[in-house]
Amino acid sequence: xxxxxxxxxxxxxxxxxxxxxxxxxxxxxxxxxxxxxxxxxxxxxxxxxxxxxxxxxxxxxxxxxxxxxxxxxxxxxxxxxxxxxxxxxxxxxxxxxxxxxxxxxxxxxxxxxxxxxxxxxxxxxxxxxxxxxxxxxxxxxxxxxxxxxxxxxxxxxxxxxxxxxxxxxxxxxxxxxxxxxxxxxxxxxxxxx
Numbered sequence: 001x002x003x004x005x006x007x008x009x010x011x012x013x014x015x016x017x018x019x020x021x022x023x024x025x026x027x028x029x030x031x032x033x034x035x036x037x038x039x040x041x042x043x044x045x046x047x048x049x050x051x052x053x054x055x056x057x058x059x060x061x062x063x064x065x066x067x068x069x070x071x072x073x074x075x076x077x078x079x080x081x082x083x084x085x086x087x088x089x090x091x092x093x094x095x096x097x098x099x100x101x102x103x104x105x106x107x108x109x110x111x112x113x114x115x116x117x118x119x120x121x122x123x124x125x126x127x128x129x130x131x132x133x134x135x136x137x138x139x140x141x142x143x144x145x146x147x148x149x150x151x152x153x154x155x156x157x158x159x160x161x162x163x164x165x166x167x168x169x170x171x172x173x174x175x176x177x178x179x180x181x182x183x184x185x186x187x188x189x190x191x192x193x
Contacts (some may be wrong), residue, residue, distance in 0.1 A: 018080045019069045026067050026087055029060040033091065044100040049117035058118060061091060062125035073132050075140035081133045088129055092122035113179045120184035123171055127191045130164045168192075 019025070036047045036057050047054035060066075067084060095115040097106045112119060137157050144153070171188050174180060 017069050017073055017077050018067065018084065022067050022069065022080055023083060025063075026061075026084060029057070029063070029067075030087055030091070032057050033061050037094075046095060046098055046115065046118070048115075049121065058121065062088065062121050064125055064128055068129060068132060073136040073139075075136060075143045077136045078133065078140045081129060081136055085126065085129045085133055088122060088126040092119060092126055095119050095122065112174060112177065116180055116184045119174075120187040123167070123174075124187050124191055127164075127167060127171065130160070130167060133160055134164055 033047065036053065040047050040054070047057055049055050049058055073081065095118045096108055096111055098111055098115065099106045137160060141149070141153075141157060168191075171191055175185050175188050
């Protein structure tokens with residue numbers, strides 16, 4: 001919780017700036033995920049953590065150290081961090097909204113349990129990236145000239161903070177599900193420590 005709260009109030013916890021090649025690494029990892037997903041979709045499923053190849057590919061996609069880096073976040077990191085949040089969010093939603101029958105409405109209660117190994121790890125990475133954005137937004141806002149403190153920018157920053165809180169609420173709700181395994185519950189608990 002300290003990581004999230006510090007980012008929420010604009011503190012400066014020791015976090016990480018994305019490495020210079022973070023975009024390229026994430027793009028390559030996403031491409032590898034998409035290639036594997038094309039194969040697994042033929043069998044009516046997505047890449048799974050329980051499968052060694054799926055675990056390797058997903059670990060690369062959600063490699064916080066490799067993609068988020070090791071030094072404090074600064075204003076210049078905002079575009080890269082927003083891209084990371086966007087991509088990690090898309091992957092998580094792919095699992096949450098998956099249906100083997102195109103055109104049918106996904107049952108998120110079922111997919112949350114079915115893909116809990118993947119969702120727990122994806123949400124863990126996503127929450128860390130969102131907290132990084134929240135931290136970098138403060139120096140980003142402060143670095144703008146007064147004329148650039150527009151209503152649109154102010155609303156965008158508010159949306160980032162609201163998104164962080166909404167995702168945190170979803171994590172808390174998910175952790176209460178009866179069929180959510182203890183190992184995955186611990187991963188999500190780690191988001192709040």
